[in-house]
Amino acid sequence: MSPVVTFWLEFASTYTYPAVMRAEAEAAKRGVALIWRPLLLGPIFKNQGMNTSPFNLFPGRGRYMIRDMERICGALEIAFKLPDPFPQNSLLAARCATALAVEDRPAFVREAFTMAFGEGAQISEPDVMREALKRVVQDADAVIARAQSDEVKGALRAATEEAEKAGVFGAPTFVCADGEVFWGNDRLEAALDWAKDHAPKERLGAI
């Protein structure tokens, strides 16, 4: 069995964007399986006493983040445009990702993040989400409908609570099977290496 890392992502988070674009290739290099899981940082920030992004609460950090993102995306040769407003309302995007089959999530997430941070599109708009879904699945409208169901709403709330209990306080966050937590796009490699180096040993000689 491959080592596994849970990739907690928030559609309004700038640094999640390069992580989303890099994650699959870096995981494949190491033979690590990624489980892509959307969450909502809003309730987690609220529990920390913050009513918006730290990049808005601390403008110096916000200005730095924009320049840092320009450098990171430049090196990856992907476009970067800060959405306006920032942060965007990511509720619909997170519910759509939750409503999707697990195997369809990575492609949808990349489409949605490219729209949000490559083009500055409004991911809170159903038409934008429908367009992203159409690029990945046949039944975009069915996914949007399922995204509004009580089941999906509850699953996203439960996922956010689960993430917070696991030690998530920002995004992206990578959680290894043994509970080790790595925060930030710049910790992706460290998380994958950790998972690879600390994978449960195969049982030998079991007949």
Add this chain to the structure above:
Amino acid sequence: MSPVVTFWLEFASTYTYPAVMRAEAEAAKRGVALIWRPLLLGPIFKNQGMNTSPFNLFPGRGRYMIRDMERICGALEIAFKLPDPFPQNSLLAARCATALAVEDRPAFVREAFTMAFGEGAQISEPDVMREALKRVVQDADAVIARAQSDEVKGALRAATEEAEKAGVFGAPTFVCADGEVFWGNDRLEAALDWAKDHAPKERLGAI
């Protein structure tokens, strides 16, 4: 002339510790000169509306930082012990570093950080600073006396204001000659690479 990077450091900052221990070797690899400059984050945090370290204001981040530091210091094979209280009062250490000749600063800074974060020593204590200074210069007592002078106090205040104007909001921060800012131990290599790649070109053919 070598490319130059200003290394803004705060003696109470956890992530400054691994940066201090790594900086000289990484800079030498790239032929970049480092200018080590102490500052006080207290006034900078205050201007952001924070009355203590963000690691205390946001306990989830604080717990993560401790684990992250354990991993980083483990990989570097240096000891890590979070000082109590955290953050320490770093005023005397910053004044001592300011009072030192520029060429004596790196060695003193490494001694002081090793005491603070490797051993959990109280760097606000004059006896602890005297011990760190003794390992680096002949006249430790003279440095401690000079550290209390109006000239040094004013120079440290001015340095902190200069750093804030340059875009510093945390530590460690690396500022290149062209004004490019890199924040965090994990951006040391990027800052040095930037300085190397964006150094003013030598004039060719000047006789």
